[in-house]
Structure formats: structure tokens, C-alpha cells
Amino acid sequence: MIPMVDLKSELELMKEPILNAIKEVVESTSYILGDKGATLEKQIAEYVDAKYGIGVANGTDALLLSLKALGIGAGDEVITTPFTFFASGEVIANVDATPVFVDIDPNTYNIDPQEVKKAVTPKTKAIMIVHIFGQTAKMDSLLEIAKENNLKVIEDACQAIGTEYKGKRIGSIGDIGCFSFFPSKNLGAFGDAGMIVTNSKELYDKVIELRNHGSNIKYNHTTLGFNSRLDEIQAAILLEKLKYLDIFLEARKKIATNYSRELSDIVKTPPIYTTREHTFHQYSIETPYRNELSNYLQQKQISTAIYYPTPLHLQEAFKYLNYQNGKFPVAEFSSENILALPIGPTLTEDHQGYIISCIRDFFDIKINSTSE
Structure with missing residues (x-):
């Protein structure tokens, strides 16, 4: 079986x-909180061109502590996408704020700036931008909306370390950026781990305090915080893997280019923009035959994955927000039609060729069966 992610x-x-x-x-x-963690914080900050890095326990905590550091809480609204991993909306609710979902761009699957603009209210305090699959959102437009409305910008870059927007690495473009080092990420630990980056000394100081039980001095707690510290073993692993990151990202881009060249005539492939560098945490195609294709590839010993089968506004946990099916047609359509293919720096040319051949065979069979 060709795995989605070949960590071995x-x-x-x-x-x-x-x-x-x-x-x-x-x-x-x-x-x-030793030397390895401090070194990783410095190196990640430098890598994304931010002034400060703060290691935390995982990507979800990175988002949660960012919201807390920005003072977002009860009565506040945070605009975000419904087409993302659950944590993006979960953390907003967990600080007692209200997640306000808006629809997505049908090409990049990122949050649509025009929909964001329409969703701003006097209660809106921030935009949480998710750079989905390793592709950036349209940052210029979103930053302009934020500036016009005095909103904070949180970059959920958990899937997109190394991605660039107009020559600047994401995570350091908004007020605060969040990364996950979950094992399957492009830079993955051997367990849970995360990082927050920012150019604000004030936010840096707040997160440092929040991640350690609200304390900067042992047994002296100035606020209610959390136990969310990146341990030294994970930091040590990540320091070694960081040396390979750019090499691995280039390998992913090469594989994605091969997929797109061979498949773009039969499925919708990810768009490539000159101003946005895609790092392909996932390579997702779009087809109305998604489920049939997935089953066919499974029979051919090829793993696939669906990101995400149920958008956030239709999740049971967010039922209290009273969103209905049909509210965000692009996100809902994407959830029903997207299929992620195996991609990783060690995926061989033979395996790539086999995957492409099987997909083309499926569509040949499909075309022949419908023409009979």
C-alpha cells in the first residue's frame, strides 16, 4: 500500500x-524549557522572518494562546473559514468568543476576502486566516480589511510552514502566527508540538506567561494560564528535521508539478500563482467522482484522504450557531468533491507514475461506461 505520508x-x-x-x-x-527549545524558537523565528518564537505543546494550543494573548473572549467575534481542521473553530469557542464562518475561494479553498468584508460587525475583533493545504490566503486584501476595521490577524499556518506570499513567509505577516509540528506535517515532531511567532514584544511577553501557568517568576502567577510547553526531546528532533525542510518542500513541489502536468485534463488540480508559493502539505484534486475514485485507488493499494468531509458550520459541536446546510455552498461543495493524493519528499517516481496511471485508468473506465 502506498501511504498518504511515509514517515518511515x-x-x-x-x-x-x-x-x-x-x-x-x-x-x-x-x-x-531548556536550550534545545530556546534554539528552536530562535531558528523558527528566523526561518519565517519574525522577531520572536515561542514553543508550545501543540498547534491547537498555539491558536488558543494567541487568542488569549490578544485579549479575545466573551462577546467577541472572530471570522474564520468553515473549511479547515476542527481546531481552528474550536479554540475560538473555547475562549468564549463566537466563531463567525464565511465561505471560501473555490480555487485555493482559503477564506474569501469579500465574504470576510461582509461579515464584519462591531463585535468582530479578529480574523483567523487558515493557509489551507500549504497554500496562502489572499493576504493583501485581508490585511486591508483588518486595518480598515481595527481587527487583529491570526495566521493559522499549521499546514503551511515555509509557504510564501509575495516573497514573505507566512506566519509573520499578521499580528501572530501559529504552527503545528504534528508528525504528519511538513515539519513534524515525534508527537505533539507547536510554535507561535510574532513581531510584537507585547504579545511575546503575554504568550510566554500564558504557556507557563500565567507565571514569569516561579510560584508567582500574575494571570490564569496554561501548561503548554514544548519539551526538549521534541525540540531536539525538530532542530534536526528543520535542516531538511527546504529540501523536502522542493521535493513536494516537484511531485505536485508532476501530478498537475499529468492530471489537469481530467480533474481540477491546485492552482499555482506567481505571488503565492504553495508547499503542498496536501495535494488535493477536485472531482465529482471523488468517492468512486477513492474506492478504486484503495483497491489498487493507493491511500487517499478526504479533507474535510464535514465543514465546521455543519459539525454537531457548532449546532448552537444555527448555520444551515447551503449557507456556504463553496465550502460544502469542496467537502464533497476534494480528494488528497499521496505526497511526500520520499514518494518515488515509480509510485508517482503508478498513482497517475491508476487515476487515468479510472477515468478511462468511467468515460467508456457512460458512453455505452
Whole structure:
């Protein structure tokens, strides 16, 4: 079976230095808030061209602490996309604010600036922009809306480390940016891990306090915080894997180019823009035969995935918001028609060719069966 994400093959490329790094941490007996974490914070901040980086326990906590640091809470509204992983909306509700969903761009699957503009109310305090699948949202338009309405901009860049918008890496473009290092991400740990970046010293100080039980001085707690600290073993692993990140991203782009060249005549493939660099955390095609194609590829020993089968506004947990089916037609259509194909830096040319061949065979069969 060709997996969606081949972590075993990736590990083999860097196994020895990673195991040595883990051993170094184990023998140091410094496991939390040590030198490895501090070094990773500095290197990630430099990588995305931000002044500050703060390691946290996971990507969800990165979003949650960002909202808290911005002072968003009860009575506030945060505009975001319904076409994303659940955490993007969940964290807004968990700070007692109201998630306000708006529809998406049918080409990039990112939040639609025109829909954002229409959704702003006096209660709106922030826009949470999700750079879905490794493709950036239209940042200029969104930043203009934020400026006009005095809104904060949170970048959910959990799927998009290394992605650029007009030459600037995302995460550092808004007020605060959030990354996930979940194992399957383009830069993945061996467990949960996350990072917040910002150019604001004030926000940096607030997050540093919030991630450590609301404390900057041991046993002195100035606010109610959280236990959300990036541990040293995960930091050590990520420091080693960061050395490979740009190489891996280039490999993903090469595979995506191959897919698009061979499949764009039979399915809708991800758009490529000169001003937006796609890093392909997922390579998602769009077809009305999504479920049939997925089943066919499964029979051919090819894994696929559906991101996301139910948009957030139709999730049971958000039933209290009273959104109805049909409210966001583009997001709903995308949820019913998108299929992610295997992509990863170690996906061989033979496997790519086999995947492409099987997809083309499926459509040949489909065309022949409908013409009979």
C-alpha cells in the first residue's frame, strides 16, 4: 500500500542524528524549557522572518494562546473559514468568543476576502486566516480589511510552514502566527508540538506567561494560564528535521508539478500563482467522482484522504450557531468533491507514475461506461 505520508522513509534519511539528539537530551536531564527549545524558537523565528518564537505543546494550543494573548473572549467575534481542521473553530469557542464562518475561494479553498468584508460587525475583533493545504490566503486584501476595521490577524499556518506570499513567509505577516509540528506535517515532531511567532514584544511577553501557568517568576502567577510547553526531546528532533525542510518542500513541489502536468485534463488540480508559493502539505484534486475514485485507488493499494468531509458550520459541536446546510455552498461543495493524493519528499517516481496511471485508468473506465 502506498501511504498518504511515509514517515518511515523520511526517518531513514535522518535517523542517526535524531537518535543522537534525543540521547543528548536524555543524558542532560533538562527536559522542559531548556536550550534545545530556546534554539528552536530562535531558528523558527528566523526561518519565517519574525522577531520572536515561542514553543508550545501543540498547534491547537498555539491558536488558543494567541487568542488569549490578544485579549479575545466573551462577546467577541472572530471570522474564520468553515473549511479547515476542527481546531481552528474550536479554540475560538473555547475562549468564549463566537466563531463567525464565511465561505471560501473555490480555487485555493482559503477564506474569501469579500465574504470576510461582509461579515464584519462591531463585535468582530479578529480574523483567523487558515493557509489551507500549504497554500496562502489572499493576504493583501485581508490585511486591508483588518486595518480598515481595527481587527487583529491570526495566521493559522499549521499546514503551511515555509509557504510564501509575495516573497514573505507566512506566519509573520499578521499580528501572530501559529504552527503545528504534528508528525504528519511538513515539519513534524515525534508527537505533539507547536510554535507561535510574532513581531510584537507585547504579545511575546503575554504568550510566554500564558504557556507557563500565567507565571514569569516561579510560584508567582500574575494571570490564569496554561501548561503548554514544548519539551526538549521534541525540540531536539525538530532542530534536526528543520535542516531538511527546504529540501523536502522542493521535493513536494516537484511531485505536485508532476501530478498537475499529468492530471489537469481530467480533474481540477491546485492552482499555482506567481505571488503565492504553495508547499503542498496536501495535494488535493477536485472531482465529482471523488468517492468512486477513492474506492478504486484503495483497491489498487493507493491511500487517499478526504479533507474535510464535514465543514465546521455543519459539525454537531457548532449546532448552537444555527448555520444551515447551503449557507456556504463553496465550502460544502469542496467537502464533497476534494480528494488528497499521496505526497511526500520520499514518494518515488515509480509510485508517482503508478498513482497517475491508476487515476487515468479510472477515468478511462468511467468515460467508456457512460458512453455505452
